[in-house]
Amino acid sequence: MEKLFHLWVYLETTPLLGLAATLLVYRGSLEVARLARGHALANPVLISIAVLACLLLATGTPYSAYFQGAQYVHFLLGPATVALAVPMYANLARIRRSARAIVPAILAGSLVAAASTMVISRLLGAPRDIVLSLAPKSVTTPIAMGIAEQIGGNPSLAAIFVLITGLTASLLVGPALSVLRVTDWRARGLAAGTAGHGIATARMLLVSETAGAFGGLAIGLNGVITAIVVPLLAGFLAGK
């Protein structure tokens, strides 16, 4: 028993525990998502976060102790954001061909999504850091967390809001687009990628390859456009 206690004390002080737990839980969550046949709510990231959060709360482990190990995974977000340039480059010819439609559509979608979430949450009484963490919620997580940090929001909250937004978008994409009779698969895919990043795009990919391709190019382009637009918007919409 005492040996076991010493082992625990040792594990608590090395970064190994947080790192191993993150990898193992994520690996397991992928299996669960696969067994659920890609159901919208069986998202492996959401499952992993829920399981790890419960583990921390149940064992009384402070987040800072967990992050000591998990930071090695977290650090790769930066290089992964830079790596988004590679699929964007592959889509460049397609972006150039219909830039006159793609750029205004993403710009409009980005502005509307960011402005409306900030105005609504503020009107309903959310404090400033929540409003600022909500602002980049339509963008792919690594960029959204960067934006949130930049404008004074909370990157952890931003990561959660991005996930919830992606799941919401994949459920709403059908009804929202049929209201305005948007039937063009390029437009449907682009809307999914702009409002719901990778999660909603993955849903579109199941129904149409064209929609998936336009969703994919919207993810990167919207990330860059929103990174420029949101800090400017935040200046006068977030309040004090």
Added chain:
Amino acid sequence: MLNALTLLVSCQFVGEILARGIGLPIPGPVVGLLILLVGLMVRGRPGGALTSTATGLLSNLGLLFVPAGVGVVTQLDVLGRNWLPVAVSILVSTFLGLMVAGWVMQRFAGPDET
């Protein structure tokens, strides 16, 4: 893979220096993304190593935001107090964003040639 990883981290590094140095209101890694994109446009297609490293990182992108997501445990009381504005604003703004982006795209896109 080493060359590709060095390239990615260097782009991020330069991006971070530019963003903070000039005080750009854009996150450093996004500036790094733009540097790499411009580099690819100037030099032509990415090499096989860069493509495979980028694909490897991006196909496991989900894993990379788990550690930050778990940080929600430090925010549970804030979230509990503000669940209504959070839920309503996400629902409404996601619906509006989908509608606007889809409508503008369909309005301005020509006939589909692909």
